[in-house]
Amino acid sequence: MKIRIERRTVRWNPGSIEIEPKVADRLGLQFEIRVAEAVRKGAPDDEAALTVLGFAYSRAGFHARALEVDQRLAQLRPADPICCYNLACSHTHLGQIDEAYRALDAAVARGYRDFAHLVRDPDLKDLRADSRFASWLHTHRRAIVSRRAALAAQRRRKQR
Numbered sequence: 001m002k003i004r005i006e007r008r009t010v011r012w013n014p015g016s017i018e019i020e021p022k023v024a025d026r027l028g029l030q031f032e033i034r035v036a037e038a039v040r041k042g043a044p045d046d047e048a049a050l051t052v053l054g055f056a057y058s059r060a061g062f063h064a065r066a067l068e069v070d071q072r073l074a075q076l077r078p079a080d081p082i083c084c085y086n087l088a089c090s091h092t093h094l095g096q097i098d099e100a101y102r103a104l105d106a107a108v109a110r111g112y113r114d115f116a117h118l119v120r121d122p123d124l125k126d127l128r129a130d131s132r133f134a135s136w137l138h139t140h141r142r143a144i145v146s147r148r149a150a151l152a153a154q155r156r157r158k159q160r
Contacts, residue, residue: 032056047076054086058123063093074103081112089123100127101136108140115141 033056039049050073057066067090074083084107091100104118104127115137118124127133 026060029056029060033060045072045076047073050076054090058090058093063090066090067094074106079110081107081110084110085112085118088127089121092124092127095126097127097130100124101132104136108144113144 032052036049036053036056039046040053043049050069054066054069054073057063057069067087070083070087070090074080074087077083084103088100088103088107091097091103104112119128119137
């Protein structure tokens, strides 16, 4: 059995099965979701299964389900900035902009610093369209620069 990927279809030889890439992606998402849901039946708080499930639900457009998973992950990993960031993405997809800002504030407070990704992430497109976003970003970037400068000064004093 050989699978060959061409420009527009996936061909499976031998045989005559052709699958469009979008269909193949959808089947892959369905598989990920089913496997992760099966793992959760036996271990509801399995963090790896929850992580896979959150991303798969989001990519499949099941944003309310993704939000539930992201909320659970944030409870299980309260110090993890990425969990808070993913929570912000889920809130944004559901139009819950105020909640998305709160989740991003929590992510930054826990150490999230990848602002270059934040301003490109398609999951936050609606948040970036909000009139408050530019001010939020400016405030948080300035606070981080100030913190870094204070830490650098503190290190220099200790070296003396």
